[in-house]
Amino acid sequence: MNTKTASNKPEGDYTSEDYFFPQELELAFRNRGIPAEGLRFPVTPTGMHYLLNHFDIPEVDSLNWQLKVHGHVNNEVSIDLENIRSRPSVTMPVTMECAGNGRAFMKPRPINQPWIHGAVSTAEWTGTPLRHVLEEAGIKDDAVEVLFTGIDFGTQSGEEQFYQRSLRLADAMKDEVILVYEMNGAPLEPQHGYPLRLVVPGWYGMTNVKWLDRIEVLTEPFNGMQMQFYREVSGDGDEGTAIETMKVRALMAPPGISDFPSLKRIVEKGNVELIGRAWAGLHSIARVEVSADNGANWSDAVLDDPIGDYAWRGWRFDWSATPGKHMLCVRATDSAGNVQPDEHTWSLYGVANNGVARIEVEVK
């Protein structure tokens, strides 16, 4: 063992709650976030898009692949990729956020994908409406849910499983729900669900099942493992509430320049345009406010024109930066009047947090 001291030890004191485990680091490398400056792009470049895969990314031979539609339907159907691609298509920007975004701020925190703020991105998705495929199969009376099964396979909570999530029938039949084969104008890359994935605008990321293998119409609600985990639970023994659509949230592209490897931000004094994005599930964004003094005072930002019904909305704010350290904050309010809380809300699995984001900058 070499006993020399390492250079560049970060300043400040940490408690054990402020450290991260090797397993969390490994999760962070597998499942990347959008780099903060990536918020400058209204549509996230494919390779910058955040990623959360529970199990190994499968390699799919699309020539031998077919989507099966079965269960409580009149006609079971199998559809190949060529057929899917020949159907009426829609392309739209959709913002997707992982339900665990912000989990790293939980104290104590569950050991799971330790997201800071980067688990959100927007892509232009191209696909065909799910509704038409379901109608073609003919949904029988008494159907209540639609179950989506991916090809990705692994274990979680001791159970071997394909990744599976369901939607209520009424949600699955919405016009905007699409079976997607292209992302930003190119075929899906393997890690984003090639050859076909589900995109359900407005819902948290776990809904958008990748590597679709089959779609089953059910007469009973599905209660598989991936339905049980994605719940806001106040503690052991609490059944909690299923999380569905994304809560209101805003983020800021950090101003100025970055120091490597400390990632501290340095800003020149004077006029600085702060920019960022805000989103709110199926609601629209009503207001974005900025604070340069850690939330003591707030001022309204200007909203950019919307880029789509299901995509984040840009905002900008002219800040007169004075020398010294400043804690920049941004918070959004949605069209239903929901406003982000000052702090992340603790829950057992660390999901559906939308506390105000803070960026410390030093103005010189």
Place this chain on the structure above:
Amino acid sequence: MNTKTASNKPEGDYTSEDYFFPQELELAFRNRGIPAEGLRFPVTPTGMHYLLNHFDIPEVDSLNWQLKVHGHVNNEVSIDLENIRSRPSVTMPVTMECAGNGRAFMKPRPINQPWIHGAVSTAEWTGTPLRHVLEEAGIKDDAVEVLFTGIDFGTQSGEEQFYQRSLRLADAMKDEVILVYEMNGAPLEPQHGYPLRLVVPGWYGMTNVKWLDRIEVLTEPFNGMQMQFYREVSGDGDEGTAIETMKVRALMAPPGISDFPSLKRIVEKGNVELIGRAWAGLHSIARVEVSADNGANWSDAVLDDPIGDYAWRGWRFDWSATPGKHMLCVRATDSAGNVQPDEHTWSLYGVANNGVARIEVEVK
């Protein structure tokens, strides 16, 4: 403060050396690694390719962008993207590895990008030979180096800087060194250096300057910050040795399935084909060996056909998996007879490690 205990706390004891700082987690999210199963692809999908950016990813308006070639030349030239794209082009698979790959295993470790094993990938790069561009500018006598300056700007070690690295003239003039505008058949994404980057096959990643702004021919060696950091240094006060081409190394795509979120590997007993990739800078791969008992016994793997002079080489090995825990290892030997050491070699900045990779699996 909520005092409930978090679920899923990893087993085992950790010392402070085994924890990671929030800053390291942030670096891991910004600069992603290839997911281990991504080693199954001979050419890494763009969005799976590892990434190491020191400073913010710049947004470049390619219409107003020009590459400047200046310094100790007969004719300073400025070349726009259309011109670059109209020149003779080459496309080739090139394996790139960050010099810091494996840094997380250093004890004590420098606080910097805390790579585990994922800082290596292979893409098909398309570009035009640098040599022609330099010849067109006309290199004067007494030139010794060529300096590459990126548009990316930030601070490191207290110095404001554009990212800059140089090559000896003889290395810059090699046929395989290219100015790249496409990755895997599409224009470079912003995070990979759009609109133009350098690719120097065989060298560690820091050499491949992204977002090229200018190329300067020098009569003295360049000794900027990015030349000083990428050195193998045994401790404070040691000047160390510049690192250049990649050392021999092999990695394995983990067999079996993964547990989420522990990332433990579970393998079914019986015949298992282990596969992976090996590379060695400007050398070729002579041999790959596999051990299923933490290095006590080694057996030769079979090498796949090469996919290019500057790309990693696939290998495969038939393993008869018996129930229980196994520590799988792989090590490579290059054409110059260099073999990977059993352990990572400590150095002050944690660069150029190529210790044997280990994957623990449980066979059921």
